Amino acid sequence: MEKKCFSKVNVLLAAVLVLAGLLAGCSKSGAGSGKADGEWAGQKINVQLIGDFAMETKTDPVTGESVKGVEVLKEEFEKQHPGATVEFTLMPWEGYTEKTQAMITSGDADVYQMPGTVDFAPQGVLEPLQPYIDKDEEFDLDIFIENQVEGWKALGPDDDELQIYGLPFLGDARFIAYDKQLFDEWGVEYLSDHPTMEEVAEKAKQMTGKNPVTGEQNYGIWFRGDWSSAFTLIDLAEGQNGSWGSGFAWDEIEFNFDSPEMVNGLNWLLDMQELAPEGLVSNQGNEKWLTEENNIAIMLNQGPGDTVKPAYAQGLEDRIGIAQEFKNDEGVGGLFAGSPITIAKDSENKDLAWEWVKFATSEFTQQYIFEEMGLVPSIKSAMEWDSVKDTELMQPVFEAMRTPWTPRYPWGSAQPRFILTSEVEAALTGERSAEEALTKAQKESTEWLDNR
Amino acid sequence: MKDKAEIENQFPAGTAQNGRLPARSTKKTSSPLTWYIFLIPSFLGILLFMIYPIFESLRLSFYQSNGTIEHFIGLENFKTVLTSGPFWNAVGNTFFIGIFQIVITIPLGFIFASLINSTPRGKNFFKVIYFLPNVTSIVAAAMIFAFVLHPEMGIVNYLLDIVGFPTPGWLSDPSTSKWAVILLAVWHWIGFVIIICLANLQAISPEMYEAARIDGASGLQQWLFITVPNMGGTFAFLLITGWIGALQRFNEVYVLGGPNGSPARSIQTMGAFIYERGFTGFEFGIASAATYIMFMIILVFTFINLKLSNMKI
Numbered sequence: 001m002e003k004k005c006f007s008k009v010n011v012l013l014a015a016v017l018v019l020a021g022l023l024a025g026c027s028k029s030g031a032g033s034g035k036a037d038g039e040w041a042g043q044k045i046n047v048q049l050i051g052d053f054a055m056e057t058k059t060d061p062v063t064g065e066s067v068k069g070v071e072v073l074k075e076e077f078e079k080q081h082p083g084a085t086v087e088f089t090l091m092p093w094e095g096y097t098e099k100t101q102a103m104i105t106s107g108d109a110d111v112y113q114m115p116g117t118v119d120f121a122p123q124g125v126l127e128p129l130q131p132y133i134d135k136d137e138e139f140d141l142d143i144f145i146e147n148q149v150e151g152w153k154a155l156g157p158d159d160d161e162l163q164i165y166g167l168p169f170l171g172d173a174r175f176i177a178y179d180k181q182l183f184d185e186w187g188v189e190y191l192s193d194h195p196t197m198e199e200v201a202e203k204a205k206q207m208t209g210k211n212p213v214t215g216e217q218n219y220g221i222w223f224r225g226d227w228s229s230a231f232t233l234i235d236l237a238e239g240q241n242g243s244w245g246s247g248f249a250w251d252e253i254e255f256n257f258d259s260p261e262m263v264n265g266l267n268w269l270l271d272m273q274e275l276a277p278e279g280l281v282s283n284q285g286n287e288k289w290l291t292e293e294n295n296i297a298i299m300l301n302q303g304p305g306d307t308v309k310p311a312y313a314q315g316l317e318d319r320i321g322i323a324q325e326f327k328n329d330e331g332v333g334g335l336f337a338g339s340p341i342t343i344a345k346d347s348e349n350k351d352l353a354w355e356w357v358k359f360a361t362s363e364f365t366q367q368y369i370f371e372e373m374g375l376v377p378s379i380k381s382a383m384e385w386d387s388v389k390d391t392e393l394m395q396p397v398f399e400a401m402r403t404p405w406t407p408r409y410p411w412g413s414a415q416p417r418f419i420l421t422s423e424v425e426a427a428l429t430g431e432r433s434a435e436e437a438l439t440k441a442q443k444e445s446t447e448w449l450d451n452r
Numbered sequence: 453m454k455d456k457a458e459i460e461n462q463f464p465a466g467t468a469q470n471g472r473l474p475a476r477s478t479k480k481t482s483s484p485l486t487w488y489i490f491l492i493p494s495f496l497g498i499l500l501f502m503i504y505p506i507f508e509s510l511r512l513s514f515y516q517s518n519g520t521i522e523h524f525i526g527l528e529n530f531k532t533v534l535t536s537g538p539f540w541n542a543v544g545n546t547f548f549i550g551i552f553q554i555v556i557t558i559p560l561g562f563i564f565a566s567l568i569n570s571t572p573r574g575k576n577f578f579k580v581i582y583f584l585p586n587v588t589s590i591v592a593a594a595m596i597f598a599f600v601l602h603p604e605m606g607i608v609n610y611l612l613d614i615v616g617f618p619t620p621g622w623l624s625d626p627s628t629s630k631w632a633v634i635l636l637a638v639w640h641w642i643g644f645v646i647i648i649c650l651a652n653l654q655a656i657s658p659e660m661y662e663a664a665r666i667d668g669a670s671g672l673q674q675w676l677f678i679t680v681p682n683m684g685g686t687f688a689f690l691l692i693t694g695w696i697g698a699l700q701r702f703n704e705v706y707v708l709g710g711p712n713g714s715p716a717r718s719i720q721t722m723g724a725f726i727y728e729r730g731f732t733g734f735e736f737g738i739a740s741a742a743t744y745i746m747f748m749i750i751l752v753f754t755f756i757n758l759k760l761s762n763m764k765i
Contacts, residue, residue: 095731097731097732098731101519101731101734105519105520119518119734122518122521123518123519123520123521124520124521125520157521225624225715226709226710226714226715227710227714277604278603278604278621278624279602279603279604279621279623279624280624281621281624281625281714281715282598282621282622282623282624282629282708282709282714282715284598284602284603284623284624285603285604287605413732413733413734414733414734415729415733415735418711418712418728418732418733421712421714422538422712422714422716422717423716425714425715425716426626426715426716428715429624429625429626429715429716431626431716444537451532452516452735
């Protein structure tokens with residue numbers, strides 16, 4: 001009898017353990033009913049953020065300084081919205097597309113930082129923001145730096161025209177960076193603010209060889225020949241009044257990869273490769289950039305994340321100059337980049353989510369992301385902050401943010417980008433001529449478009 | 453001390469075997485239920501994370517899907533993949549890297565294992581040294597190899613330059629990038645091959661060598677006619693596991709060349725092709741179809757390997 005009882009206890013215990021395990025596994029962490037009082041009582045949102053965000057104060061690995069966590073944002077948002085609760089899902093950049101897809105498919109968050117808005121909006125998983133903008137008298141799109149809202153417009157599944165699915169949260173831009181010290185040592189005039197391809201080529205050529213002061217081998221130029229090479233080439237075409245093509249919806253897109261401007265641009269890159277260290281096709285040769293021993297004069301297609309914060313952290317801010325990427329006759333050119341903030345279609349608390357979107361683009365949050373994280377703000381008023389004025393390298397970054405190609409290249413994360421990248425690589429590695437490579441890229445991209 | 457009658461009362465005749473006490477009779481009635489309940493989480497895990505994805509992937513392979521919007525298109529995805537130049541390029545890269553990894557590593561590992569086995573001292577030291585690469589994360593190793601094979605600053609080109617050989621671009625040249633991956637793959641796998649070969653070498657009966665020595669066989673003859681024939685099962689095992697691993701290759705080529713296997717798709721493997729189409733291009737139907745085609749390729753190739761190696765599993 002005693003043994004039987006023991007067995008029953010065993011079975012019961014096992015059942016309880018399994019049930020508890022299942023419940024623990026299936027329940028959302030931190031699920032709660034929110035705070036009892038206030039205008040937003042009981043409402044809760046989960047916000048997904050991508051990058052080096054941390055919940056609590058941490059040490060920045062680049063600057064070595066203490067960086068406040070997003071708990072600062074939580075505290076302020078909940079103070080401004082009594083009764084509301086905000087939680088965060090923080091993820092690194094690595095694999096963010098796949099993770100975002102998984103999260104949004106399973107309805108994990110209400111608000112997403114989403115660089116791939118153009119890919120997610122057509123899936124019908126994002127809330128159009130225009131109705132919220134229209135009914136919110138407090139909110140004005142003019143707060144943003146020019147072109148930022150335009151750049152993030154996308155097509156939803158039922159849209160005929162581009163709509164706002166995300167508002168600019170993190171700013172970003174592409175520009176040409178250069179080492180003033182090498183220019184001085186070679187006696188070459190600094191790059192102009194808006195250099196032409198000819199100017200860059202001429203100066204890069206002058207600074208390739210043995211440095212007249214140090215005797216070290218210097219290289220005139222470097223650009224990444226693999227991952228982002230397609231965008232470098234597109235900008236070169238834009239600089240000659242060309243373009244990647246036209247259209248936004250897949251059934252309207254026409255590629256222009258084999259245009260004379262693109263062929264000319266790729267031939268220019270092939271010429272520039274002769275002035276660069278070996279290995280740019282495998283993202284190598286630039287190891288000394290942003291160090292005291294730098295041996296490269298001009299770096300194409302750079303971003304503020306790679307340049308501004310590390311330059312200040314290394315004490316090299318006076319040595320680095322920033323010039324604009326190649327622009328067309330209308331002053332437009334270069335990759336539009338950054339991260340917008342979006343609301344999930346299946347969010348249960350969309351009004352509160354909208355409040356977060358506004359909060360994310362408010363001065364409080366924008367100042368937090370710049371002063372704590374070193375990320376680029378997206379609002380005009382940032383240019384008046386002392387912290388921004390003290391960071392001289394930020395001024396050309398803001399200018400670059402005003403003039404990129406918008407809206408974002410719709411094929412930027414689709415197969416045509418990989419086809420074009422591979423063909424640029426094929427040309428850079430001598431597999432094919434520039435013309436052959438781009439003819440192949442055009443053919444394959446068009447076939448892909450026809451078959452999708 | 454209990455007498456025989458008392459023991460027989462407690463355990464009726466026929467229940468004790470070889471003088472041992474029988475197992476508790478209650479286990480028979482209650483244990484299975486208890487343990488099945490404990491197994492439920494594992495079964496659920498297998499169901500959710502193995503069985504379901506396999507069937508979901510099969511279903512997706514018949515749809516044009518970006519993850520949320522889907523259209524049934526029958527066998528179109530399979531047709532697209534099978535007529536895709538980049539896919540067959542990826543298949544070619546996968547086999548090229550796999551063949552040379554196996555052809556180099558198994559014989560080299562066996563020779564190293566034989567040398568270690570015949571070393572009178574320091575066997576454990578050599579085992580540890582050679583096995584170290586295998587316990588290193590392949591992702592970390594790939595990152596280090598990018599520096600080792602740096603065209604200007606890498607140690608490999610530095611050594612080649614010293615002895616007067618040409619210094620290739622390695623990862624920045626399609627003609628050498630596959631060899632860079634092979635070098636990394638051989639370095640990473642050879643420790644495992646050595647350990648497995650050593651285990652077999654130590655299991656070969658010493659009497660056979662003793663008899664051969666009495667018959668006047670030289671060391672090389674003993675190695676050729678005793679050691680090598682006795683290694684058949686091990687070679688077959690290494691061949692099959694090596695091929696399965698080689699055909700699934702992803703991590704190191706992703707680190708070294710990104711999802712499209714830079715430069716110019718020269719190191720894009722089947723796994724990387726699937727990743728590129730699925731997770732960077734949102735073409736889940738294409739990626740799923742490519743996964744099933746890759747599965748069929750591995751299945752057929754493993755079957756051929758099993759037949760050729762006479763391995764029984």
